[in-house]
Amino acid sequence: MSKKVADVIVEVLESAGVERCYGIVGDTLNRIAESITESHIEWITMRHEEAGAFAASAEAQLTGGLVACAGSCGPGSLHFINGLYDGHRNRAPVILIASQLIRKDLGFQSVQEVDFKKVYGECSVYCDMIYSSDQARRKTVAACQAALTKRGVAVLIVPADVSREDAVDELPFSVHVSKPVIRPNDEELDRIAAILNTGGNITIYGGSGCMGAHAEIMATASRLNAPIARTSRAKDALQPDNPYDIGMTGLIGNEAGYKAVLQCDTLLLLGADFAWSQFYPSKARIVQIDIDSDHIGRRHPVEVGVVGDIKDTLAALLPRLVQHESTEFRDTLVMRYLDGERAAREHARPGYHSGLSGIHVTELIDTYAAEDTLFACDDGTPVVWALRHMRANGKRRFFASLLHGTMASGMASAIGLQKCQPGRQVIALCGDGGFSMLLGDLLTIVQQQLPIKVVVFNNGKLGFVEIEQKAEGMLNTFTHLQNPDFGDVAKAVGLWGRRVDKAEDIEAAVVDWLAQPGPALLDVKVNAMELVMPPFVALEPAIGMALYTAKAVLHGKGGEVWEMMTENFI
The missing domain is CATH 3.40.50.1220 (TPP-binding domain)
Structure with a gap:
């Protein structure tokens, strides 16, 4: 069989160091997918392309090497956008192979037609389409080199008919990455x-x-x-x-x-x-x-x-x-810093207040996790607890959406981390909102047989959003989440799963969870009234909290106010 443009693209990806490609196959991607099967690149089938982008981004951030993801035309490649936006802001060298409709159908609002150059132009260091077979090698090299040297996302748009064309002889373009010394004069x-x-x-x-x-x-x-x-x-x-x-x-x-x-x-x-x-x-x-x-x-x-x-x-x-x-x-x-850390630990210890403290759960995980664990954290309270109360020791690494601030990056990022570091412990610290948003890729963990440890800080609400609403003087608005027992959900799809809702059970449960040889999920019912306290009390949020308190009492929610006060201030 003659060499095709798809083969050239994959050949350049291999030469640029790509070891894995995350995505979901589809008609316009089929010829490229076939070429990947004949290469040394490992294809990782995801359940949602957004999760694939988070996985690729986390791997790229950890290794510094180029990681690929690929999707079909229209919604397939469009689904990567949020994860790639996050990866780009984190300076992750990722290349998206966005397969496209055949060229003669472009420009007529065809079914599944999406202008990827417009969509990805703002969150990439390179975004262009291969218009003909004689551009294949040169543009793929340009995309790979931009991702690696400019540290960001590159998007290569490939019409399906171009990917199937016979390859032509091109000049031997190749990827070059330089690491100059840069300092002031x-x-x-x-x-x-x-x-x-x-x-x-x-x-x-x-x-x-x-x-x-x-x-x-x-x-x-x-x-x-x-x-x-x-x-x-x-x-x-x-x-x-x-x-x-x-x-x-x-x-x-x-x-x-x-x-x-x-x-x-x-x-x-x-x-x-x-x-x-x-x-x-x-x-x-x-x-x-x-x-x-x-x-x-x-x-x-x-x-x-x-x-x-x-x-x-x-x-x-x-x-x-x-x-x-x-x-x-x-x-x-x-x-002052050390005294503050001691006070926070004291406040979170079992028995100090009612319920299970998210801080205490985080500290237990910190205590029993391996010294070189990779932590992937959802945005919101899980990442705050991790940043404040877990130890970075030079061997561990922490990953989170701290610039883009998106939900749902934790478990998906853990997939990429575990794929490139199969011998290390990988822990995903998830909120119940973020975890359920991309819940389908729990199946990817099972299919790939990844020993990822997932903990869900389950407070039954969008906790960080609720804190913001209280600071604005609002009652809780649309933040309540009706959740299943996520431990049972995990068991149903093939993981070890358990729910914990009592403080006296949590330490043994954490030890058992981390000791599992395969993937495992711990659903922890944490105290819904535990707040993330800022380092100071500003006038505007203080007034907002006072307004919230007054409104809550008038609406018959005085018990909620009392619980919040006793858990965080008394």
């Missing part, structure tokens, strides 16, 4: 050093761009006697082996991180694009270092902003920094 480094050397109370605020620069950041913090606050995405990079750690600022942060950033006189921003301007200091001198020039000064005005890789930049900056003497600012904040 000497004059810029001298300007930064002059500011830091004269600073008094200096805070380092690091983001996900700090990954791989641990030693240089610790040395800088030691030289400046600076506490290190971090964004939610910097947990893996900055929490392990860090005596200067003071946690996060922002709405899901803590008091120490919040005050460290607002009360410093000099702020060193490292690889952080933290979006909420109200959490930046109003009078401090701010120095920003980031690999992405678009990030410089876009959230808050900075005095000096430079482009550079954090590791290489700090290595060049360190010899220019003088040793600071006073440790009072740093030590006070570190102690």
